[in-house]
Amino acid sequence: MLSPGLPQGAVPRLERPGPLRERVYDALLELITTRALQPGQHLVESELAGHLGVSRQPVREALQRLNTEGWVDLRPAQGAFVHEPTEEEADQLLTVRTLLEAEAARLAASHADQAGLDALNELVELGMAAVDADDVDAAVALNARFHAKIMEIAGNVVLAELAGQVDRRVRWYYTPVARQRGHQSWIEHRDLIAAIADRDEQRATRLMREHTEHTRRSYHARQDA
Template identity: 50%
Template sequence: MTPVARPVPLRHQVQEALRNLIVSGVLAPAQHLVEAEVADRLGVSRGPVREALQALQAEGWVELRPGRGAFVHAPTVGEVGEVFGVRAALESEAAALASCAVTDDDVAELREVSARGRAAVLRGEYDLVVATNSELHRRIAEHAGNAMLCRMIASLDDRIRWYLRPVVRNRGESSWDEHDVLIDALAAHDADRARDLMRQHTERTRQANVANRP
């Protein structure tokens, strides 16, 4: 018998909506989040908003300051370095594993995704660039054939997109040049080169994020 689906609690819906607004850049780092304004924007009462903000603080997306209210968290250089360090360790290993498993059809699909990402850069569609970047990295991880590794990489996706968004314009086509060279290494089944290229690619994005700070 199939269990009856339970509706998602409203506070969880508000939490997800706010997280998406932060990741997408609609709510900027350090922006003041006024409960009443957030409630009006999302069409809910203030209670679920208050609960969602508390949960988002626990996740590191929001800061609750006594006497001042809620603010979008502004990630520090150290935090960015930690996340990209973990990403480099996980995704470089995923790239090495994927290089041993990809087929010609897999490589063709990766090249198609990369071409879409480059085209989005040329059109200035940077939201699409961020989404396509996530898609390409997810597909490479999936080709690694390690479900646990995929889940660990996926758990970083929101923060990676958050950190990439401010620098995606500056990274421009160079990021997709790096992707194409990486795909060449995957196609050649060169695990060592794929591992090194993914690590270098991740480090360049981290450096771009740090350099973009005021």
């Protein structure tokens, strides 16, 4: 049911008590966004329930919510399947991401302090180490943390909320190209930090726009291949 190569024990059983419906939803969404559950994969309620150690009811409710949000497709007489994003969907999301991230970089160049710059540099070092170790999951998670830190430094709450709404989908699209982007992505991060440290809003905006465009093009190139 889960993708081949998923480490044994990677799907934790959910412990009671607590808002079980919400926790099942969170667990399934994490498996989808990390592509442990692949686009187009058939989702069998009984198998998911067994992996998570719950009954089928909270799984069914979670699948219905994921369907409403566009992560899962419920097909009559066939069941649930992980949504397969179209080229247009990917392009629209990654284009919006570019707009949000570019503005965040501009604001970060205006507001960054030394503590923020130190945090960004630490994330780059960790990201480089993850790439060296060929740890794709860690690299993807650290990439998300780096961009979230830029948003935090930017200091615009509304912008951060909007970025948060697309964050999981960005991870979904970034994961397949993370290995391909490799060190180059983190080199671009370093250049961006330099622009922010210099308080060069125009350069920071340009570098972030180019950086996110590289990811968008890499995703489309992989799909074409």
